[in-house]
Amino acid sequence: MGIRKVVPMHELPTVIPQFHREVFGWLGQHGVSPAGAPFIRYHTINMPSALDVEIGVPVASAVSTDGRVAESTLPAGQYAVLLYTGPYDGLMQANKALLDWAKARGLALDRQDSPNGDAFGARLRVVPDRPRRRARSREMGNRGGHSPGRPPSVPLARALRLRPPWRTC
Numbered sequence: 001m002g003i004r005k006v007v008p009m010h011e012l013p014t015v016i017p018q019f020h021r022e023v024f025g026w027l028g029q030h031g032v033s034p035a036g037a038p039f040i041r042y043h044t045i046n047m048p049s050a051l052d053v054e055i056g057v058p059v060a061s062a063v064s065t066d067g068r069v070a071e072s073t074l075p076a077g078q079y080a081v082l083l084y085t086g087p088y089d090g091l092m093q094a095n096k097a098l099l100d101w102a103k104a105r106g107l108a109l110d111r112q113d114s115p116n117g118d119a120f121g122a123r124l125r126v127v128p129d130r131p132r133r134r135a136r137s138r139e140m141g142n143r144g145g146h147s148p149g150r151p152p153s154v155p156l157a158r159a160l161r162l163r164p165p166w167r168t169c
Helices: 009-029 088-104 156-161
Strands: 002-007 039-045 051-056 079-086 111-114 117-120 123-126 136-143
Touching (some): 009 051
Antiparallel strands (some): 039 051, 079 136, 111 117
16 A cells, blocks of 8 residues: 655655655554555656655555555566665665666666656565664665566565565664
8 A cells, every 4th residue: 555656856755754654544544454564666766857656555455445545566576676774875875786786697677768767667665664773774676577477467465475574684
């Protein structure tokens, strides 16, 4: 369950916690329990302009929605995943390391050029809540290109459950 919006890069530090609070509030009002850590999904990235993001929380099964908070799906497939533990300002360098790793291995990620920037089938960042630690763990993933014989999409909660539990440090 999440909220999708196009926002300028400089607004993300405000929008992310605001939307997470709103989604958690919606889940509480509707008696739905989270099935994992909050996430930020990047649909389109245009750093100088704006990012099309979905900010939400996975749930165990499909839920009817009624407005701003909406159900979403995460495409099935293999993901390149990096567990980063460190300060927020190191995320871009960590993401670059993940992209360089994939490129060095000849792995094609699910990315296309679009008029609005770099569009992704699935680019995801998961932020486990670790309030007692200074450094927070963040798991980032990019889906590889669609493989024949694999379903094109699955509910976000199911896709997240197909992977091992989120690792935290």
